[in-house]
Amino acid sequence: GQQVMQIPQYQHVQEGEDFTTYCNSSTTLSNIQWYKQRPGGHPVFLIQLVKSGEVKKQKRLTFQFGEAKKNSSLHITATQTTDVGTYFCAGTRNTDKLIFGTGTRLQVFP
Protein backbone atom coordinates (compact mmCIF):
# COMPACT_ATOMS: atom_id res chain seq x y z
CA GLY A 1 0.00 0.00 0.00
CA GLN A 2 0.88 3.63 -0.17
CA GLN A 3 3.49 4.76 2.34
CA VAL A 4 4.66 8.18 3.37
CA MET A 5 7.96 8.39 5.23
CA GLN A 6 9.42 11.37 7.01
CA ILE A 7 12.96 12.09 8.10
CA PRO A 8 14.38 12.82 10.53
CA GLN A 9 12.27 11.29 13.28
CA TYR A 10 13.63 13.77 15.84
CA GLN A 11 15.53 17.02 15.56
CA HIS A 12 16.94 19.10 18.38
CA VAL A 13 18.12 22.60 17.46
CA GLN A 14 19.34 25.71 19.23
CA GLU A 15 16.99 28.64 18.96
CA GLY A 16 17.91 30.62 15.85
CA GLU A 17 19.11 27.60 13.86
CA ASP A 18 17.29 26.41 10.78
CA PHE A 19 15.30 23.17 10.56
CA THR A 20 14.19 20.99 7.66
CA THR A 21 11.97 17.90 7.54
CA TYR A 22 11.61 15.73 4.45
CA CYS A 23 8.62 13.71 3.31
CA ASN A 24 8.78 10.91 0.73
CA SER A 25 5.93 8.93 -0.80
CA SER A 26 6.16 5.53 -2.47
CA THR A 27 3.61 6.72 -5.06
CA THR A 28 2.76 9.93 -6.91
CA LEU A 29 0.49 12.20 -4.90
CA SER A 30 -2.37 14.46 -5.96
CA ASN A 31 -1.51 16.92 -3.26
CA ILE A 32 0.34 17.13 0.03
CA GLN A 33 -0.65 18.80 3.26
CA TRP A 34 1.40 19.77 6.29
CA TYR A 35 0.22 19.77 9.90
CA LYS A 36 1.74 20.81 13.22
CA GLN A 37 0.92 19.12 16.49
CA ARG A 38 2.02 20.66 19.78
CA PRO A 39 2.78 18.25 22.65
CA GLY A 40 -0.52 17.00 24.07
CA GLY A 41 -2.49 18.78 21.36
CA HIS A 42 -4.21 17.99 18.11
CA PRO A 43 -2.91 18.38 14.54
CA VAL A 44 -3.37 21.84 13.07
CA PHE A 45 -3.46 22.33 9.30
CA LEU A 46 -0.64 24.53 7.97
CA ILE A 47 -0.78 24.39 4.17
CA GLN A 48 -1.65 22.38 1.07
CA LEU A 49 0.54 22.04 -2.04
CA VAL A 50 -1.00 20.86 -5.29
CA LYS A 51 1.25 21.71 -8.23
CA SER A 52 4.45 19.99 -9.26
CA GLY A 53 7.45 22.04 -8.05
CA GLU A 54 5.25 24.35 -6.00
CA VAL A 55 6.88 26.50 -3.30
CA LYS A 56 4.87 28.36 -0.66
CA LYS A 57 5.99 30.51 2.23
CA GLN A 58 4.37 31.36 5.53
CA LYS A 59 6.58 33.82 7.39
CA ARG A 60 9.62 31.72 8.44
CA LEU A 61 8.21 28.48 7.00
CA THR A 62 8.91 27.39 3.41
CA PHE A 63 7.10 24.42 1.88
CA GLN A 64 8.11 22.66 -1.33
CA PHE A 65 6.43 19.97 -3.45
CA GLY A 66 8.76 17.93 -5.62
CA GLU A 67 8.69 17.95 -9.40
CA ALA A 68 7.59 14.31 -9.47
CA LYS A 69 4.97 14.95 -6.76
CA LYS A 70 6.46 12.17 -4.63
CA ASN A 71 8.33 14.25 -2.08
CA SER A 72 8.00 17.43 -0.09
CA SER A 73 9.92 19.45 2.47
CA LEU A 74 9.26 21.96 5.20
CA HIS A 75 12.04 24.40 6.12
CA ILE A 76 11.91 26.68 9.13
CA THR A 77 14.33 29.61 9.17
CA ALA A 78 15.67 30.85 12.52
CA THR A 79 13.66 28.56 14.77
CA GLN A 80 11.91 29.90 17.85
CA THR A 81 10.71 28.07 20.95
CA THR A 82 7.16 28.47 19.66
CA ASP A 83 8.07 26.13 16.76
CA VAL A 84 8.30 23.15 19.13
CA GLY A 85 6.04 20.28 18.12
CA THR A 86 5.68 17.42 15.67
CA TYR A 87 5.35 18.23 11.99
CA PHE A 88 3.42 15.80 9.80
CA CYS A 89 3.09 15.64 6.08
CA ALA A 90 0.02 13.92 4.63
CA GLY A 91 -0.63 12.97 1.03
CA THR A 92 -3.65 12.03 -1.04
CA ARG A 93 -4.21 10.28 -4.36
CA ASN A 94 -7.38 11.66 -5.97
CA THR A 95 -9.42 11.16 -2.80
CA ASP A 96 -9.87 12.94 0.50
CA LYS A 97 -8.26 10.05 2.37
CA LEU A 98 -5.00 11.36 3.82
CA ILE A 99 -2.01 9.10 4.37
CA PHE A 100 0.02 10.66 7.16
CA GLY A 101 3.76 10.51 7.42
CA THR A 102 5.37 9.34 10.63
CA GLY A 103 6.18 12.90 11.70
CA THR A 104 9.29 14.81 12.77
CA ARG A 105 9.46 15.95 16.37
CA LEU A 106 11.21 19.30 16.72
CA GLN A 107 12.71 20.43 20.00
CA VAL A 108 14.13 23.95 20.24
CA PHE A 109 16.54 24.87 23.03
CA PRO A 110 16.62 28.55 24.07
Place this chain on the structure above:
Amino acid sequence: NAGVTQTPKFQVLKTGQSMTLQCAQDMNHNSMYWYRQDPGMGLRLIYYSASEGTTDKGEVPNGYNVSRLNKREFSLRLESAAPSQTSVYFCASSVAGTGQFFGPGTRLTVL
Protein backbone atom coordinates in the same frame (compact mmCIF):
# COMPACT_ATOMS: atom_id res chain seq x y z
CA ASN B 1 -17.86 28.54 16.44
CA ALA B 2 -16.74 25.56 18.50
CA GLY B 3 -15.10 23.88 15.46
CA VAL B 4 -14.80 20.13 16.03
CA THR B 5 -15.81 18.78 19.43
CA GLN B 6 -15.25 15.28 20.80
CA THR B 7 -16.57 13.46 23.83
CA PRO B 8 -15.36 12.03 26.09
CA LYS B 9 -11.85 13.44 26.58
CA PHE B 10 -10.66 10.39 28.51
CA GLN B 11 -12.00 6.85 28.86
CA VAL B 12 -10.84 3.64 30.50
CA LEU B 13 -12.48 0.40 29.39
CA LYS B 14 -12.07 -3.23 30.30
CA THR B 15 -11.46 -5.76 27.55
CA GLY B 16 -14.75 -6.70 25.91
CA GLN B 17 -16.66 -3.57 26.90
CA SER B 18 -18.23 -1.38 24.25
CA MET B 19 -18.38 2.37 23.85
CA THR B 20 -19.15 5.12 21.38
CA LEU B 21 -16.96 8.14 20.74
CA GLN B 22 -18.91 11.20 19.70
CA CYS B 23 -17.82 13.90 17.27
CA ALA B 24 -19.60 17.00 16.06
CA GLN B 25 -18.61 19.93 13.83
CA ASP B 26 -20.32 23.26 13.29
CA MET B 27 -18.45 24.37 10.16
CA ASN B 28 -20.93 22.87 7.66
CA HIS B 29 -18.26 20.51 6.33
CA ASN B 30 -19.31 17.57 4.17
CA SER B 31 -16.33 15.32 4.95
CA MET B 32 -15.60 13.82 8.34
CA TYR B 33 -12.91 11.41 9.50
CA TRP B 34 -11.82 9.24 12.41
CA TYR B 35 -8.11 8.63 13.08
CA ARG B 36 -6.12 6.86 15.73
CA GLN B 37 -2.68 8.00 16.82
CA ASP B 38 -0.19 5.64 18.41
CA PRO B 39 3.34 6.59 19.50
CA GLY B 40 5.72 6.57 16.55
CA MET B 41 2.96 5.62 14.10
CA GLY B 42 1.59 8.98 13.07
CA LEU B 43 -2.14 9.17 12.40
CA ARG B 44 -3.98 6.33 10.72
CA LEU B 45 -7.39 6.68 9.13
CA ILE B 46 -10.04 4.39 10.59
CA TYR B 47 -13.16 5.50 8.70
CA TYR B 48 -14.17 8.37 6.48
CA SER B 49 -17.48 9.93 5.48
CA ALA B 50 -17.66 12.07 2.36
CA SER B 51 -21.23 13.17 3.05
CA GLU B 52 -24.25 12.44 5.20
CA GLY B 53 -25.30 8.84 4.73
CA THR B 54 -22.01 7.58 3.29
CA THR B 55 -19.04 5.96 5.01
CA ASP B 56 -15.87 4.31 3.74
CA LYS B 57 -13.13 2.25 5.34
CA GLY B 58 -9.68 3.67 5.93
CA GLU B 59 -6.39 1.93 6.71
CA VAL B 60 -7.38 0.30 10.02
CA PRO B 61 -11.19 -0.27 10.19
CA ASN B 62 -11.20 -3.68 11.91
CA GLY B 63 -12.89 -3.61 15.32
CA TYR B 64 -14.70 -0.33 14.65
CA ASN B 65 -18.03 0.83 13.27
CA VAL B 66 -19.16 4.34 12.41
CA SER B 67 -22.40 6.24 11.95
CA ARG B 68 -22.81 9.52 10.10
CA LEU B 69 -25.91 10.57 11.99
CA ASN B 70 -26.36 13.84 10.10
CA LYS B 71 -24.10 16.43 8.51
CA ARG B 72 -22.78 17.58 11.90
CA GLU B 73 -22.19 14.31 13.73
CA PHE B 74 -19.96 11.29 13.09
CA SER B 75 -19.64 8.65 15.80
CA LEU B 76 -17.15 5.82 16.24
CA ARG B 77 -18.16 2.63 18.04
CA LEU B 78 -16.00 -0.06 19.58
CA GLU B 79 -18.22 -3.12 19.99
CA SER B 80 -15.78 -5.24 22.01
CA ALA B 81 -12.73 -3.27 23.09
CA ALA B 82 -9.27 -4.87 23.00
CA PRO B 83 -5.98 -3.65 24.55
CA SER B 84 -4.68 -3.08 20.99
CA GLN B 85 -7.27 -0.32 20.67
CA THR B 86 -5.58 1.73 23.39
CA SER B 87 -4.80 4.95 21.55
CA VAL B 88 -5.65 8.59 21.09
CA TYR B 89 -8.62 9.02 18.75
CA PHE B 90 -9.06 12.15 16.68
CA CYS B 91 -12.07 13.23 14.69
CA ALA B 92 -11.62 15.70 11.84
CA SER B 93 -13.73 17.47 9.25
CA SER B 94 -13.09 19.33 6.01
CA VAL B 95 -14.43 20.77 2.84
CA ALA B 96 -13.49 18.25 0.13
CA GLY B 97 -10.01 18.88 -1.22
CA THR B 98 -8.87 21.21 1.57
CA GLY B 99 -7.12 20.93 4.92
CA GLN B 100 -8.72 19.07 7.79
CA PHE B 101 -9.78 20.53 11.13
CA PHE B 102 -9.17 18.24 14.07
CA GLY B 103 -10.95 17.88 17.38
CA PRO B 104 -9.10 17.78 20.73
CA GLY B 105 -8.99 13.96 20.83
CA THR B 106 -10.12 11.16 23.13
CA ARG B 107 -7.52 9.25 25.12
CA LEU B 108 -8.73 5.67 25.40
CA THR B 109 -7.13 2.99 27.56
CA VAL B 110 -8.31 -0.61 27.33
CA LEU B 111 -7.22 -2.81 30.23
